Amino acid sequence: MSLLSVEAATKRFGGLTALDAVSLEVAPGSITGVMGANGAGKTTLFSLIAGTDRPSGGRITFDGRRVDGLPADRVCRLGIARTFQIVRPFAGMTVLDNVAVAAMYGRRRIRARGPAEVIAWEVLEATGLADRAHQAAGSLTLAGRKRLEVARALATGPRLLLLDEVMAGLTATEVAEALAMIEDLRRRYDLTILVIEHVMRALMRLCDRIVVLHHGRLIAIGTPAEIATHPEVVDAYLGGGS
Ligand SMILES: Nc1ncnc2c1ncn2[C@@H]1O[C@H](COP(=O)(O)OP(=O)(O)O)[C@@H](O)[C@H]1O
Ligand SMILES: [Mg+2]
Structure with missing residues (x-):
C-alpha cells in the first residue's frame, strides 16, 4: 500500500x-x-x-x-514535513531555539518549552548540529544551514x-x-x-x-x-x- x-x-x-x-x-x-x-x-x-x-x-x-x-x-x-530550497531560519535565534519552535508547530502537539527542547536536542544530535546548538542560526555555514532546515522539518515529527x-x-x-x-x-x-x-x-x-x-x-x-x-x-x- x-x-x-x-x-x-x-x-x-x-x-x-x-x-x-x-x-x-x-x-x-x-x-x-x-x-x-x-x-x-x-x-x-x-x-x-x-x-x-x-x-x-x-x-x-x-x-x-x-x-x-x-x-x-x-x-x-x-x-508531512518539508524543507525549503531557500533556507530561511530565524537568523537571530539560536540553532536550538529554531528547532524547538518547529517541535511546537508539529505533529506531536507540544505546547511547552521543556518538552520541545528535549526533542530539539535529540534532533540536533541526529543531524550533527548539537555542538552548534547555542550559536545564532545566521552564523552557520551553508552546510550547517541546510542541516538546520532538515532538523526543523524533523522536529515536527513527520x-x-x-x-x-x-x-x-x-x-x-x-x-x-x-x-x-x-x-x-x-x-x-x-x-x-x-x-x-x-x-x-x-x-x-x-x-x-x-x-x-x-x-x-x-x-x-x-x-x-x-x-x-x-x-x-x-x-x-x-x-x-x-
Ligand atoms: N509562485 C509562483 N508564481 C508563478 N510562477 C511560479 C511560481 N512558483 C513556480 N513558478 C514557475 O513554475 C515553474 C516550476 O517551478 P519550480 O517548481 O520552482 O521548478 P523547480 O523546483 O523544478 O526548479 C517555473 O517556470 C517557475 O517559474
Ligand atoms: Mg526547486
Missing part, C-alpha cells in the same frame, strides 16, 4: 502549467528521488504535497486521507519528509556526509523520504526509485539503473538540454 498517492496533480500559474497531471505512488519506508532541470516543477510538486500551495487539479492522498488543499499546518500535523535540494552548493565531502545523514535518519525515525536533488550521483546512491520531471510533466519513473539509461531522460536531462 502506498503511503502517499499523487493523482494527476496539476498546478497552473496564470498561463504557465508548472505541474501537468503528475501521478506517482510512494511506498512506506522508501526514498524517492525527484530529478529535473530548473523550472521542471519539482518544488511545485513539494508545495502541493505539503499544503504550501493548492493544486489547480488532481488529488493527493496521504495514509488514506485526502490532503490536497488543506492548509500547511494541518498537513504538517498529519505527518512520517513523510520532503527534502528540497539540501545538498545543493555543498562540497563533495559535505554531500557524502549529508547522504549518510539521510540514510541514518530514515532508519532512526522510520521515515519515508522524497528528495529533490541535482547531484545525479547522489540520487543514484540514495534512492530506491527516481522520478524525472520535464516542463511539468513526469517523463520517467524507475530504479536508478533504469533512469540512467532511459532514452527520454538522457535526451531531456542528462544530455545537457534545458
